[in-house]
Amino acid sequence: MMKVFASSMFFILLCILHMSFSCSGQAAASISIAAPMEKAEQEALYSTIQSFVGKWWNGSDLYPDPCGWTPIQGVSCDLSNGLWYVTSLDIGPVHDNSLNCAPNADFGPHLFALKHLKSLSFFNCFVSPHHLLTIPTDKWESLADSLESLEFRSNPGLVGQIPATFGGLKNLQSLVLIQNGLSSKIPTDIGNLSNLKRLVLSQNQITGKIPDSLGSLSGLLILDLSRNLLSGPLPHTLGKLTSLLKLDLSSNQLAGSIQGELRNLKNLTLLDLSRNRFSGGLTKSFQEMSSVEELVLSNNPVGGDIMSLNWQNLKCLLVLDLSNMSLTGGIPDSIAELKRLRFLGLNDNNLAGDIPPRIGALPNISAIYLNGNYLTGELKFSELFYGKMGRRFGAWNNTNLCYPIELKSTGHAPYGVKPCHQEATTLHENISDLDEKSNLGKGDLNHDSHPTVSLAFPSFASNGLCLCYIFLCELFMIALDFSLTRFAW
Ligand SMILES: *[C@@H]1O[C@H](CO)[C@@H](O)[C@H](O)[C@H]1NC(C)=O
Ligand SMILES: *[C@@H]1O[C@H](CO)[C@@H](O)[C@H](O)[C@H]1NC(C)=O
Ligand SMILES: *[C@@H]1O[C@H](CO)[C@@H](O)[C@H](O)[C@H]1NC(C)=O
Ligand SMILES: *[C@@H]1O[C@H](CO)[C@@H](O)[C@H](O)[C@H]1NC(C)=O
Ligand SMILES: *[C@@H]1O[C@H](CO)[C@@H](O)[C@H](O)[C@H]1NC(C)=O
Ligand SMILES: *[C@@H]1O[C@H](CO)[C@@H](O)[C@H](O)[C@H]1NC(C)=O
Ligand SMILES: *[C@@H]1O[C@H](CO)[C@@H](O)[C@H](O)[C@H]1NC(C)=O
Numbered sequence: 510m511m512k513v514f515a516s517s518m519f520f521i522l523l524c525i526l527h528m529s530f531s532c533s534g535q536a537a538a539s540i541s542i543a544a545p546m547e548k549a550e551q552e553a554l555y556s557t558i559q560s561f562v563g564k565w566w567n568g569s570d571l572y573p574d575p576c577g578w579t580p581i582q583g584v585s586c587d588l589s590n591g592l593w594y595v596t597s598l599d600i601g602p603v604h605d606n607s608l609n610c611a612p613n614a615d616f617g618p619h620l621f622a623l624k625h626l627k628s629l630s631f632f633n634c635f636v637s638p639h640h641l642l643t644i645p646t647d648k649w650e651s652l653a654d655s656l657e658s659l660e661f662r663s664n665p666g667l668v669g670q671i672p673a674t675f676g677g678l679k680n681l682q683s684l685v686l687i688q689n690g691l692s693s694k695i696p697t698d699i700g701n702l703s704n705l706k707r708l709v710l711s712q713n714q715i716t717g718k719i720p721d722s723l724g725s726l727s728g729l730l731i732l733d734l735s736r737n738l739l740s741g742p743l744p745h746t747l748g749k750l751t752s753l754l755k756l757d758l759s760s761n762q763l764a765g766s767i768q769g770e771l772r773n774l775k776n777l778t779l780l781d782l783s784r785n786r787f788s789g790g791l792t793k794s795f796q797e798m799s800s801v802e803e804l805v806l807s808n809n810p811v812g813g814d815i816m817s818l819n820w821q822n823l824k825c826l827l828v829l830d831l832s833n834m835s836l837t838g839g840i841p842d843s844i845a846e847l848k849r850l851r852f853l854g855l856n857d858n859n860l861a862g863d864i865p866p867r868i869g870a871l872p873n874i875s876a877i878y879l880n881g882n883y884l885t886g887e888l889k890f891s892e893l894f895y896g897k898m899g900r901r902f903g904a905w906n907n908t909n910l911c912y913p914i915e916l917k918s919t920g921h922a923p924y925g926v927k928p929c930h931q932e933a934t935t936l937h938e939n940i941s942d943l944d945e946k947s948n949l950g951k952g953d954l955n956h957d958s959h960p961t962v963s964l965a966f967p968s969f970a971s972n973g974l975c976l977c978y979i980f981l982c983e984l985f986m987i988a989l990d991f992s993l994t995r996f997a998w
């Protein structure tokens with residue numbers, strides 16, 4: 510990047526020279542003498558680009574001095590022993606004048622002649638469903654001494670397996686293969702990449718187990734294998750990745766218990782295991798992951814209860830999503846100690862008992878979902894809380910939960926919850942008394958049993974300001990949701 514910038518600055522300088530002396534031939538010659546490029550390197554660059562962009566692309570015509578005064582968008586060079594070499598190549602529509610791939614784009618052999626390449630990326634290049642391509646398996650060793658970053662992003666036409674030979678790219682720090690059509694297993698050889706800091710294989714159709722060998726990547730900071738078809742258990746070796754900051758294995762078919770080894774990941778800030786088949790409950794080891802900011806375990810049949818964990822240990826938590834996990838027991842009061850919490854999802858479980866009122870006083874909380882449980886009793890949050898949260902306080906589908914009747918008049922009654930005075934059991938007894946005497950009872954019951962839900966809305970509507978406020982809240986929440994989704998991605 511710096512080199513491209515530097516060389517384009519040079520080019521501008523050259524133009525100025527050209528204008529003042531109008532002897533461009535001499536100036537150009539002197540520049541190319543100042544910064545020469547080996548003929549073989551130059552030809553390899555042209556041939557490589559041509560194999561992706563199409564035969565029409567004539568490099569020697571368009572860019573006679575690709576590392577000098579005619580830079581190519583997406584190509585960067587560096588000087589080595591007084592000669593220019595290509596160090597970075599980005600193929601795909603990143604900028605207006607980027608190198609765009611032809612429908613029949615292919616890997617030419619010349620790519621592997623660019624022996625100083627540190628960074629290689631393909632974005633939206635192999636897209637044609639009529640021209641499916643696999644990543645070449647041989648020759649990568651010729652880039653082993655130089656390549657530090659390899660990226661294939663959004664190439665649905667790129668299918669087949671991840672080459673085991675990637676395991677020989679010993680200087681690789683970042684391997685990103687997002688949103689391609691790759692399938693088959695993760696090669697165990699990936700575990701040879703001892704300098705790897707980032708491994709992202711998300712949104713492919715990768716199958717099989719997570720290989721134990723990934724535990725050898727001791728410098729890894731980011732491991733994202735989300736949205737694939739991975740199955741089997743979490744390998745114990747993941748506990749060896751002690752530098753890890755982000756671990757995202759969401760949306761796979763992983764099963765078994767969530768093991769205690771994860772406690773070793775002391776620097777982890779994101780743990781997303783959602784949308785898998787994990788079971789076996791949550792062990793106490795979770796409370797040792799004291800740096801976690803986002804803990805997302807939703808949509809797994811995990812089971813068990815969460816009362817015995819000391820949630821206050823997870824003091825960095827911003828996002829806690831434990832929804833749809835078949836959890837039983839109550840909501841622990843210690844969750845209210847998580848002062849930084851912004852999102853709390855406990856919905857669609859089998860949680861019972863009262864809701865600790867202190868969670869409503871968390872300073873930065875902007876969404877709490879408790880709907881779809883067996884929570885009971887009277888809600889004890891402030892009127893301000895309901896006003897601030899709107900529909901982002903989810904308490905509906907808790908049959909025996911109610912809110913204080915005084916709230917009704919304020920227009921801040923929580924959605925889908927009934928007011929407390931209307932005691933369901935009493936009403937029921939009275940109506941069933943009636944029911945026994947006449948058949949009129951049924952109609953009355955149906956009419957009377959959901960008055961709160963229907964009453965809540967006219968009172969929203971009658972208060973324009975309030976409606977507007979809730980709308981703003983919703984907007985903010987949508988933004989939050991979006992940023993969460995993006996983070997997870
Ligand atoms: C590019 O153009 C030059 C001259 O215009 C021509 O000699 C050369 O063969 C062309 N190269 C390719 C690969 O088409
Ligand atoms: C990875 O390491 C193993 C064991 O040292 C070795 O047998 C294998 O050839 C290596 N793979 C690659 C692609 O270098
Ligand atoms: C964890 O983070 C701290 C602070 O950033 C750092 O000093 C430490 O080396 C990290 N631990 C590991 C195992 O990487
Ligand atoms: C809840 O999780 C299960 C998997 O445990 C999943 O099949 C189901 O679709 C989820 N339900 C919802 C509402 O997401
Ligand atoms: C609440 O959020 C604000 C703004 O993002 C932040 O400055 C503050 O530290 C947060 N409070 C807590 C207790 O995390
Ligand atoms: C409660 O759950 C049922 C399905 O079990 C659903 O149809 C209904 O819409 C839910 N109620 C609310 C207020 O969301
Ligand atoms: C029935 O309703 C009346 C008032 O309408 C009330 O006094 C009484 O306690 C209710 N419950 C039962 C079990 O009768």
